Amino acid sequence: xxxxxxxxxxxxxxxxxxxxxxxxxxxxxxxxxxxxxxxxxxxxxxxxxxxxxxxxxxxxxxxxxxxxxxxxxxxxxxxxxxxxxxxxxxxxxxxxxxxxxxxxxxxxxxxxxxxxxxxxxxxxxxxxxxxxxxxxxxxxxxxxxxxxxxxxxxxxxxxxxxxxxxxxxxxxxxxxxxxxxxxxxxxxxxxxxxxxxxxxxxxxxxxxxxxxxxxxxxxxxxxxxxxxxxxxxxxxxxxxxxxxxxxxxxxxxxxxxxxxxxxxxxxxxxxxxxxxxxxxxxxxxxxxxxxxxxxxxxxxxxxxxxxxxxxxxxxxxxxxxxxxxxxxxxxxxxxxxxxxxxxxxxxxxxxxxxxxxxxxxxxxxxxxxxxxxxxxxxxxxxxxxxxxxxxxxxxxxxxxxxxxxxxxxxxxxxxxxxxxxxxxxxxxxxxxxxxxx
Amino acid sequence: xxxxxxxxxxxxxxxxxxxxxxxxxxxxxxxxxxxxxxxxxxxxxxxxxxxxxxxxxxxxxxxxxxxxxxxxxxxxxxxxxxxxxxxxxxxxxxxxxxxxxxxxxxxxxxxxxxxxxxxxxxxxxxxxxxxxxxxxxxxxxxxxxxxxxxxxxxxxxxxxxxxxxxxxxxxxxxxxxxxxxxxxxxxxxxxxxxxxxxxxxxxxxxxxxxxxxxxxxxxxxxxxxxxxxxxxxxxxxxxxxxxxxxxxxxxxxxxxxxx
Numbered sequence: 001x002x003x004x005x006x007x008x009x010x011x012x013x014x015x016x017x018x019x020x021x022x023x024x025x026x027x028x029x030x031x032x033x034x035x036x037x038x039x040x041x042x043x044x045x046x047x048x049x050x051x052x053x054x055x056x057x058x059x060x061x062x063x064x065x066x067x068x069x070x071x072x073x074x075x076x077x078x079x080x081x082x083x084x085x086x087x088x089x090x091x092x093x094x095x096x097x098x099x100x101x102x103x104x105x106x107x108x109x110x111x112x113x114x115x116x117x118x119x120x121x122x123x124x125x126x127x128x129x130x131x132x133x134x135x136x137x138x139x140x141x142x143x144x145x146x147x148x149x150x151x152x153x154x155x156x157x158x159x160x161x162x163x164x165x166x167x168x169x170x171x172x173x174x175x176x177x178x179x180x181x182x183x184x185x186x187x188x189x190x191x192x193x194x195x196x197x198x199x200x201x202x203x204x205x206x207x208x209x210x211x212x213x214x215x216x217x218x219x220x221x222x223x224x225x226x227x228x229x230x231x232x233x234x235x236x237x238x239x240x241x242x243x244x245x246x247x248x249x250x251x252x253x254x255x256x257x258x259x260x261x262x263x264x265x266x267x268x269x270x271x272x273x274x275x276x277x278x279x280x281x282x283x284x285x286x287x288x289x290x291x292x293x294x295x296x297x298x299x300x301x302x303x304x305x306x307x308x309x310x311x312x313x314x315x316x317x318x319x320x321x322x323x324x325x326x327x328x329x330x331x332x333x334x335x336x337x338x339x340x341x342x343x344x345x346x347x348x349x350x351x352x353x354x355x356x357x358x359x360x361x362x363x364x365x366x367x368x369x370x371x372x373x374x375x376x377x378x379x380x381x382x383x384x385x386x387x388x389x390x391x392x393x394x395x396x397x398x399x400x401x402x403x404x405x406x407x408x409x410x411x412x413x414x415x416x417x418x419x420x421x422x423x424x425x426x427x428x429x430x431x432x433x434x435x436x437x
Numbered sequence: 438x439x440x441x442x443x444x445x446x447x448x449x450x451x452x453x454x455x456x457x458x459x460x461x462x463x464x465x466x467x468x469x470x471x472x473x474x475x476x477x478x479x480x481x482x483x484x485x486x487x488x489x490x491x492x493x494x495x496x497x498x499x500x501x502x503x504x505x506x507x508x509x510x511x512x513x514x515x516x517x518x519x520x521x522x523x524x525x526x527x528x529x530x531x532x533x534x535x536x537x538x539x540x541x542x543x544x545x546x547x548x549x550x551x552x553x554x555x556x557x558x559x560x561x562x563x564x565x566x567x568x569x570x571x572x573x574x575x576x577x578x579x580x581x582x583x584x585x586x587x588x589x590x591x592x593x594x595x596x597x598x599x600x601x602x603x604x605x606x607x608x609x610x611x612x613x614x615x616x617x618x619x620x621x622x623x624x625x626x627x628x629x630x631x632x633x634x635x636x637x638x639x640x641x642x643x644x645x646x647x648x649x650x651x652x653x654x655x656x657x658x659x660x661x662x663x664x665x666x667x668x669x670x671x672x673x674x675x676x677x678x679x680x681x682x683x684x685x686x687x688x689x690x691x692x693x694x695x696x
Contacts, residue, residue: 016694029605082536085690099535108458115458122450123537131450151462 005095005174005205007057007080012089014050014075014230049075051230052089062207064221064238066214066245068252071227073210077177080208095205098124098173109153113144113163116152120167134170141192142166162189169196176204214242218417239415243382250343250383296390296401299324299367303386303408313377314412315419321372323388323403327365331392331399334363338372341405343383363392378419381411438682441689445540455545456552475557482508482626489626497628502570503657505561507625510583510652513554514591514645515616520546521595522602522609529696539685539692543595551588576655579662583652586670590648593677596685603688603695623649644673 050072057063065073078084079091081099107116117138121131139148142162152160201207201220211217217224217238224241226234226248234244271283303310304320313319321338338351351372353360370388385405392399413419427434464471486504497503521543525532528542565571602608623645629637640646647669654662 083533084693110462111458115454115461118454119451119458122448122454123531123535125448126450128450128453 005059006092007055007094007175007206007208008090008092009053009055009079009086010090010092012050012053012079012086012091013048014072014079014084015087016047016049048230050079050086053230053232055225055232055235057206057208059205061223062221063209064217064224064241065208065210065227066212066217066224066241067227068249072230073227074179075230076227077179077208077210080175081177093175095174097175097177098171099177099179107152107160107164110151112151113142113148113155114139116163117167121170124167124171126170138163138166138170141196143189165193166196169193169200172200172203174204175206176200176208178207178209217242239380239417243380246342246344246382253344295327295329295399296392297326297328298388298390298401298403299326301388301403301406303406310408313408313410315378315410316376319374319377321374321386321388322370323390324367324369325390325401326367327363327392329392329394330365331363331394332361333393334360335389335391335393336360336370337389337391338386339389340377340384340386343385343407345385348379348384377410378421379410379413380417380419381414383407383409438686441538441540441682441686444538445544448537448541451537451541452544452548456549459549460552471556474553475560478508478512478557479505479561486626493627493631495628495631499570499657502565503628503653504626505565506653506656507623507649509554509557509561510587510649511620511623511625511645513550514587514648515620516550517547517591517595518598519613519616520550521598522612524595524599525603525692525696526609532693532696539689540596540682543592543599547588547591547595550591551584555584571656572659574659576659576661579655580652583648583655583662583670586667586674587648587652589678590670590674593674593679593681596681597677600684600688600692603692619643619645622646625649644669647673 053076065076067073075084077099079086080093081097082093083099085091108119111119114135117135118128118131121134122128126134139145142159144159144163147155147159152163155163207220209217209220221238223236224234224238225232226241226245228248233248234241300323302322304322305313306318306320323336327334336353338349339347340349341347351374385407387405388403390401390403425434463474482504486500486508490500524542524546525539531537531542532539562571566573598608598612602612622640622643624632624640629640629646632640647666650666651662651670654660
């Protein structure tokens with residue numbers, strides 16, 4: 001047995017040959033032959049799913065891979081799992097690898113649950129004796145005792161999910177490769193499933209996980225790489241990598257929004273040019289919206305930092321979020337929301353008047369100014385956005401007015417996702433000496 | 438090549454479980470169960486055979502044994518070959534998600550048909566003896582050899598067809614048509630000696646003829662098949678098996694992109 005497991009990419013590339021799709025029938029192949037054209041020359045488009053990857057994953061490492069869709073994350077997992085081979089360069093894997101990629105792919109619907117346990121077990125590389133040992137455990141865990149000899153095609157989706165999850169997790173590989181978290185069945189089973197997953201995760205010597213769930217990446221990985229178009233853009237500490245990635249994503253979102261705005265502008269101009277006389281339906285719609293938005297008019301939105309300027313906000317600073325607005329009709333009920341998101345738009349905090357047990361009933365037409373005093377913003381150093389959402393209810397109709405998201409920076413806390421005030425105390429028990437306090 | 442075969446051997450339980458469950462499932466829900474798989478193809482061939490017998494008016498003392506032995510060995514070959522184009526395509530879900538040597542999927546198909554074949558063969562032997570149509574002789578001992586040669590021939594052929602079908606999907610439609618023609622080009626319903634010499638020559642170009650012959654002769658005529666025919670079969674088998682394995686090795690990592 002080796003006890004130094006590792007995975008090493010050496011200038012590895014994976015190329016999808018797009019021209020493969022061009023010659024799909026015998027006829028075309030023959031025609032190409034007759035014309036003395038080598039069929040591989042039909043349009044030589046190459047797509048690098050992974051480009052010149054150099055990466056060493058050492059014994060004991062927990063590696064997370066993040067990136068946008070199509071950046072090559074899953075391809076990387078498939079390479080490590082041996083489902084694909086690099087087209088160029090080398091990949092060395094020391095240790096037995098098992099992928100935990102998309103469960104439930106491998107059922108033969110005509111076979112019974114038990115038969116599928118045996119067939120799938122064998123496909124995972126177990127021999128008959130080993131599967132027999134696990135059989136009982138699997139059936140017990142899935143709670144499918146009554147149905148285990150019924151063909152899988154009669155199973156409910158929850159039942160087959162449970163079976164698939166349990167079979168997929170009988171493996172105890174040294175190198176575990178995982179694509180997204182496995183979800184399985186009802187709440188009670190999910191609890192069980194989570195425990196089982198944790199067991200596998202802790203026994204694996206090397207864990208490589210792909211996920212869009214940053215919480216999961218945070219909890220499982222200590223090192224994270226960011227992939228973009230088949231290349232490693234960042235390789236390092238988890239928090240730094242997530243920061244890098246969310247910067248990348250927010251840049252992309254901004255660019256997209258700008259483009260969208262430009263397009264909308266263009267469209268509007270075209271519309272105007274087309275319909276000089278009567279109003280088009282779209283314009284009518286716009287008109288109506290304008291009419292609606294006039295019922296709640298936001299005047300001003302700003303933050304006040306109690307002691308310092310607004311440019312640099314420290315986690316311990318007390319802030320006042322302000323909004324001034326006018327209502328032009330009477331509302332039966334009114335809600336004021338303050339939402340703080342990170343730069344990718346994921347909500348990190350949400351305040352609402354009724355959460356603080358303030359009811360705003362019979363909200364009369366008037367001008368208002370709202371202050372929300374926040375005692376601290378214990379978030380990680382990064383860019384954040386905040387906006388107000390004003391919701392008025394009249395005759396069972398909701399009128400919503402969102403303020404434009406405004407960016408602000410929090411500085412100071414580099415490591416902790418959310419900084420809760422705390423102190424450490426580490427004591428050596430036998431000598432009663434304090435190491436740190 | 439050795440590596441691929443070794444890996445395949447490591448995954449032999451996949452084949453074992455697949456064949457076992459498939460057979461069980463195939464016979465699970467019918468009363469006559471296994472009997473049907475013996476009866477159905479035989480009755481079918483019996484009908485065609487009898488029609489042929491009266492149309493062609495050929496003289497054969499032991500026609501019923503000739504017919505059953507021929508169709509039995511022909512059917513296993515044709516069953517495997519007709520299903521071969523979809524081997525990789527049907528297992529796409531597995532190939533993309535879990536590492537199992539691709540040869541395993543080929544062996545799944547071939548093994549299932551072979552086990553089925555052997556079960557039918559044994560029941561036919563029993564029936565034949567019971568009805569006094571068969572008399573055992575030492576030549577029967579050659580049957581395992583013929584069957585073994587045929588199995589390797591089928592593995593090679595199935596690999597080649599399955600890999601080609603991934604690249605040229607037309608194969609799925611072409612292969613059954615070709616096999617339909619082969620059925621009449623193989624002397625199964627009629628004796629080859631009944632045909633004009635010209636057509637006999639044509640039929641001797643059909644490789645399946647030799648595989649049928651080395652299986653049927655020991656049963657029908659109670660003597661060994663001609664040495665030449667055995668050698669032809671072995672040559673074709675070696676050729677198909679090794680080119681199949683080499684083809685699979687060459688395209689092993691590329692198939693997944695084409696599925």
